[in-house]
Structures are given as structure tokens and as C-alpha cells.
Amino acid sequence: MRTFFTADTVDPDTRRRFRRAGILLVLAAVLPLVASVLFSWTDARQHERRDAELAAHVVRNQVATILAQGQRVANELVPLTNAPCEDVAADLRRRRDAEPYFRSLLLVEPGRVYCSSVLGSANVPLSHFVEFPTGLPQAPWVRIVSGTPLRPQSPALLIGRPGVDGRSVVAVVDGQYLLDLLGAITPLTAYQIELRVGDGITLRSGVAPSASDDALLLFDEETGAAPAQIDVEIIGTQGRLNHAWAQRLVHLLPFAVLLAGVLVWLSYRSLRSGRSAREQLLRAIDAGEFHVEYQPVYGVASGRCEGVEALLRWDRAGGRTVSPELFIPQAEASRVIVPLTRHLLALVARDSREWFVEPGFHVAVNVASEHLSSEHLQGDMHAFIEQLAGQQLQVVLEVTEHSLIANAQQAHANLTALRARGVRVSIDDFGTGYCSLSYLQSLPFDLLKIDRAFVQTIDPAGHGDAPVLDTVIGLAHRLGAELIAEGVETPAQFDYLRERGVSFVQGFLYARPMRADAFARWYAAGEQHALFTEGAGATGA
Ligand code: C2E
Ligand code: CA
Ligand code: CA
Numbered sequence: 001m002r003t004f005f006t007a008d009t010v011d012p013d014t015r016r017r018f019r020r021a022g023i024l025l026v027l028a029a030v031l032p033l034v035a036s037v038l039f040s041w042t043d044a045r046q047h048e049r050r051d052a053e054l055a056a057h058v059v060r061n062q063v064a065t066i067l068a069q070g071q072r073v074a075n076e077l078v079p080l081t082n083a084p085c086e087d088v089a090a091d092l093r094r095r096r097d098a099e100p101y102f103r104s105l106l107l108v109e110p111g112r113v114y115c116s117s118v119l120g121s122a123n124v125p126l127s128h129f130v131e132f133p134t135g136l137p138q139a140p141w142v143r144i145v146s147g148t149p150l151r152p153q154s155p156a157l158l159i160g161r162p163g164v165d166g167r168s169v170v171a172v173v174d175g176q177y178l179l180d181l182l183g184a185i186t187p188l189t190a191y192q193i194e195l196r197v198g199d200g201i202t203l204r205s206g207v208a209p210s211a212s213d214d215a216l217l218l219f220d221e222e223t224g225a226a227p228a229q230i231d232v233e234i235i236g237t238q239g240r241l242n243h244a245w246a247q248r249l250v251h252l253l254p255f256a257v258l259l260a261g262v263l264v265w266l267s268y269r270s271l272r273s274g275r276s277a278r279e280q281l282l283r284a285i286d287a288g289e290f291h292v293e294y295q296p297v298y299g300v301a302s303g304r305c306e307g308v309e310a311l312l313r314w315d316r317a318g319g320r321t322v323s324p325e326l327f328i329p330q331a332e333a334s335r336v337i338v339p340l341t342r343h344l345l346a347l348v349a350r351d352s353r354e355w356f357v358e359p360g361f362h363v364a365v366n367v368a369s370e371h372l373s374s375e376h377l378q379g380d381m382h383a384f385i386e387q388l389a390g391q392q393l394q395v396v397l398e399v400t401e402h403s404l405i406a407n408a409q410q411a412h413a414n415l416t417a418l419r420a421r422g423v424r425v426s427i428d429d430f431g432t433g434y435c436s437l438s439y440l441q442s443l444p445f446d447l448l449k450i451d452r453a454f455v456q457t458i459d460p461a462g463h464g465d466a467p468v469l470d471t472v473i474g475l476a477h478r479l480g481a482e483l484i485a486e487g488v489e490t491p492a493q494f495d496y497l498r499e500r501g502v503s504f505v506q507g508f509l510y511a512r513p514m515r516a517d518a519f520a521r522w523y524a525a526g527e528q529h530a531l532f533t534e535g536a537g538a539t540g541a
Pocket of ligand 1: 295310311312323324325328341344366367368398428429452486487488489506507508509513
């Protein structure tokens with residue numbers, strides 16, 4: 001039987017299946033691992049950035065508070081530039097003592113400090129504090145300097161305001177407040193923070209990234225408007241990020257490995273069951289476990305059996321029979337349907353040699369979608385027709401609307417060519433598909449086979465109409481097709497269908513599917529198979 005299942009139809013397919021199975025297993029194993037690596041990486045990065053952003057916001061808010069305080073005090077001192085230092089020195093000292101953050105408060109005229117909250121009247125070159133190439137600005141200014149004459153090693157934040165007659169106010173905020181703030185925010189091992197306020201130098205805190213450890217800008221934000229803008233930068237290191245990543249990965253990896261294992265196992269099982277379905281079917285073909293039953297088809301006009309539908313049966317070892325409703329879909333899914341149909345054709349060719357039927361007797365075979373749209377169909381059917389030639393049997397292909405839509409081009413070409421060779425085409429399960437009238441008109445077919453479900457809508461006692469069935473029959477007549485009804489079980493159903501011009505009837509009322517030899521005996525017994533019904537009297541000869 002293996003002859004219907006040649007090496008050249010299976011081997012490339014098997015190879016393809018093995019390749020696909022391999023890819024599936026590798027994906028099942030690798031995907032969870034890749035996902036955990038990616039997830040832990042993005043999570044670590046997000047976490048680092050969130051931490052940095054939080055730190056930056058704390059710094060920015062604190063600095064903004066100190067700056068606002070300095071600006072307020074500087075503004076309040078502007079009127080003091082209107083009086084000599086002796087008159088305002090005490091006031092200056094009191095303000096410095098009363099307000100937090102200030103190292104000193106200065107009154108300045110071009111080139112020199114003339115009054116200070118620390119010294120009272122003074123004459124210190126302004127350049128000891130701060131230098132402007134074009135002289136003191138006549139607009140508010142803010143600058144961080146690296147030191148002041150009193151504490152040259154300690155940075156300070158200077159806030160300047162123009163006063164009267166070219167004089168100015170300079171409030172000197174102790175930079176230690178800012179450094180302490182930065183120091184409190186950055187744990188020693190964490191990032192480096194850089195702070196710029198106005199123009200001037202940058203304050204830094206934390207550990208600077210070493211040369212071997214790539215610096216990584218985690219956060220950079222500039223707020224406020226010139227001249228008092230605040231710029232906070234948080235710099236981490238690639239090493240620290242990698243460390244956070246590795247920590248997450250260590251926690252995630254066991255789950256990923258577990259998931260990969262489960263996925264591999266599930267994929268393997270599903271592949272195995274798919275393969276074993278295929279192997280079982282192929283083995284059953286080899287072992288000769290399939291046989292064909294033939295269900296007679298009744299010609300309404302002639303009143304005789306005018307054909308049979310070939311229906312596959314699977315008798316498994318141990319006497320268990322598997323329903324075609326079960327194994328045909330399995331054969332389709334595991335892509336054994338083509339070899340299985342070839343096997344069926346061989347069985348039908350063998351069985352029918354023993355029959356003594358009229359020339360032109362129909363033998364209908366069901367053809368699945370994959371076969372219908374394959375380039376092998378014509379060759380397979382030609383071989384079949386040749387084997388039946390001695391018997392002058394008429395081959396009928398039963399195809400569904402659905403299978404005609406899948407790969408329509410090849411299916412149409414196949415059917416057109418086969419009809420030219422005398423094969424008749426029957427649309428099976430007609431009415432259950434969703435083809436429009438115009439689409440149906442374009443299909444190459446000869447017969448429409450009304451689905452059992454519609455026949456069942458006929459009242460068993462013969463009362464009332466079956467409107468949906470009527471619509472299906474009306475549609476078939478409009479297409480000019482001959483009609484065959486399947487699943488006819490009662491005389492009432494038969495009468496109903498006959499009255500509406502159905503040409504052929506198939507169903508338990510007339511005959512059940514039977515083995516080839518049983519059919520030959522049944523057929524030979526002849527006349528008693530004519531269908532007689534109550535309402536119409538004799539319907540057959
Ligand atoms: P189908 O092509 O619609 O076949 C008709 C089914 O209706 C057959 O079931 C037949 O036994 C059943 N039947 C016939 N008369 C009556 C009746 O009066 N009442 C009831 N209730 N049922 C009736 P079966 O043999 O179990 O086949 C089921 C399906 O399996 C078929 O439906 C067909 O789609 C598929 N099948 C069977 N053999 C083959 C085959 O060789 N190739 C392919 N591709 N499919 C097949
Ligand atoms: Ca059928
Ligand atoms: Ca059917």
C-alpha cells in the first residue's frame with residue numbers, strides 16, 4: 001500500500017517538519033531567557049534613572065529655596081546703597097546674623113567693596129570676590145565662585161543686585177550649604193552630582209567615575225530662568241548599572257529557566273502528538289486498517305440506485321472503529337490527507353472491480369481542501385479514472401465551498417481540467433458555506449449536495465414548510481444545478497424534496513453505507529430498493 005505514498009511526496013515534507021520542530025524547540029528554550037535579560041536590563045536602567053531623578057529634584061528644590069532667600073535679602077538691601085557705610089553697617093550685620101545661609105553681605109561700588117557685614121567700612125578690591133571683564137553688571141546676577149577672601153578654599157554663591165549711583169549689593173551665600181546638600185543626597189558609592197547656579201563654577205559631590213568605568217549621564221535638568229537658572233546633573237557609571245542589572249537577572253533567571261523548561265516540554269509534547277497522529281495514520285495505511293463503505297444514491301427520475309458515495313472507515317487493531325469525523329480532520333491537520341485519499345482511490349478501484357453496475361454509474365469521492373488545491377490532484381484522478389475504465393464508472397468529486405475558496409486559482413484550474421475529462425463536480429454540504437450567488441456562479445461544478453442539516457428542518461410528519469431549505473433549493477435552481485439531498489431519513493422528507501425537483505437522494509431511508517461486497521449483493525437484489533411513499537404512491541419503477 002506504500003505505493004500511494006511515495007518518497008518524493010514525504011521526504012521534503014518530513015525535512016521541513018523537522019526543521020520547523022527544531023526552530024520551535026529552540027525558540028521555546030531561548031525566548032524566556034532573552035526576555036528575562038531584556039526585562040532586567042530595562043528595569044535596572046529605569047530604576048537607576050528614577051533614583052537619579054528623585055535625587056535631582058531634592059537638590060533642585062533645596063537650592064531654589066536658598067536662592068530665593070538670597071535674592072529676597074539682596075533686593076531688600078538695595079536701598080542701603082543710598083547711604084554711607086557708617087549709617088548702614090549695623091543694619092547690614094544684623095541682617096546677616098538674622099538670616100540663615102549667608103557668609104557675608106556686601107555693598108559694592110565700581111572696583112571695590114566699601115561696606116561689609118563682617119568688617120563694616122572696608123576697601124577691598126572687588127576682584128578678590130569676583131571678576132567681571134566689563135565691570136559690575138547693571139542687572140541682577142548670580143554666580144558660584146571657588147572662594148572668598150575670608151574663606152578662600154570654600155566656594156560661595158554670590159547674588160548681585162544693582163543699587164543707586166553705580167553701586168551694587170552682593171549677598172554671599174556660604175557654598176558649604178550647597179556642598180552639604182549634595183553630600184547628603186549622594187551616598188558615597190552612588191553617583192556624582194553636579195550643580196551649577198547662574199554662571200561660574202560647577203559644584204560636585206560624590207565619586208567621580210574612574211577612567212575604566214564609563215560615565216553615564218542618568219539625569220540632566222535645567223530649571224529657572226537666567227541669570228538664576230539651576231542645572232543639576234546626575235552621573236552614574238556603566239559598572240553600577242551593570243551591577244544592578246546582574247542583581248535583577250540573578251533573581252529572574254531561575255524563573256526564566258523554569259519557564260523555558262515548561263515551554264520546551266509543552267512544545268515537545270504538542271510536536272510529538274502531531275507527529276504521532278501522522279505516524280499512526282501512515283502506519284494504519286500500511287497495515288491495511290482502512291476500508292471503504294459505499295452509500296447508495298437514489299435517482300428520483302429513474303427510481304434506481306444511480307451511484308454511491310465512498311466513505312472511509314478506520315478499524316483499529318483491537319476492533320475499535322474510529323469515526324471519519326475524527327480522523328479526517330486529524331489527517332488534514334497532520335497533512336496526511338493527500339496520501340490517505342490516494343489510498344482511498346486505490347481501495348475504491350479494487351472494490352469496484354467486483355461490481356456489476358450500469359455504465360455511467362456514479363462513484364463519488366470526497367476531496368479535501370489541501371488536495372483540491374494541490375498540483376497532484378489531476379494526476380491522482382487521471383490514474384483513478386484509468387483504473388475504473390473497464391467498469392465505465394462516472395467519477396464524482398465532492399468538494400466543499402470552503403475548500404474552493406482556499407487557493408481558488410489552483411482549485412479552479414484542477415476542477416476545470418478534470419471536468420473536461422468527464423469528471424463531475426459536486427459541491428458538498430451546500431448551504432453551510434457563505435458563498436454569494438455571484439461567486440457560486442463562477443465555480444466549475446455540476447451538482448449541489450444539500451447538507452443534512454437543511455433536510456432535518458423538514459417536519460417528519462410532512463406538515464408545514466422548511467423556509468431555509470426552500471431558499472437553498474431556490475438558489476440551486478437559479479444556478480441551474482442538479483440537486484442531491486443527503487441525510488434523508490423519512491418518507492416525508494423524501495416527498496418534500498422530490499416535489500421540489502431534487503434529482504438524487506441519499507440517506508438512511510434508502511440505504512446505509514455498506515462494505516463493497518454487501519453493496520454488490522444489495523445492488524444485485526435490485527427492484528425492492530425502489531422508494532415508495534404514502535403521499536405520492538410509487539416514486540420509482
Ligand atoms: P459527508 O461527506 O457529508 O458524508 C455524509 C455523512 O453522512 C456520512 O458520515 C454518512 O454516513 C452520513 N449519513 C448518510 N446518510 C445519513 C442519514 O440519513 N442520517 C445521518 N444522520 N447520517 C447520514 P460519515 O461516513 O461518518 O462521514 C462523515 C464525514 O467524514 C463526511 O461527511 C466527510 O466529510 C468525511 N469523510 C468521510 N470519508 C471521507 C473521505 O474519504 N475523504 C474525505 N476527505 N472526507 C471523508
Ligand atoms: Ca460527501
Ligand atoms: Ca455532507
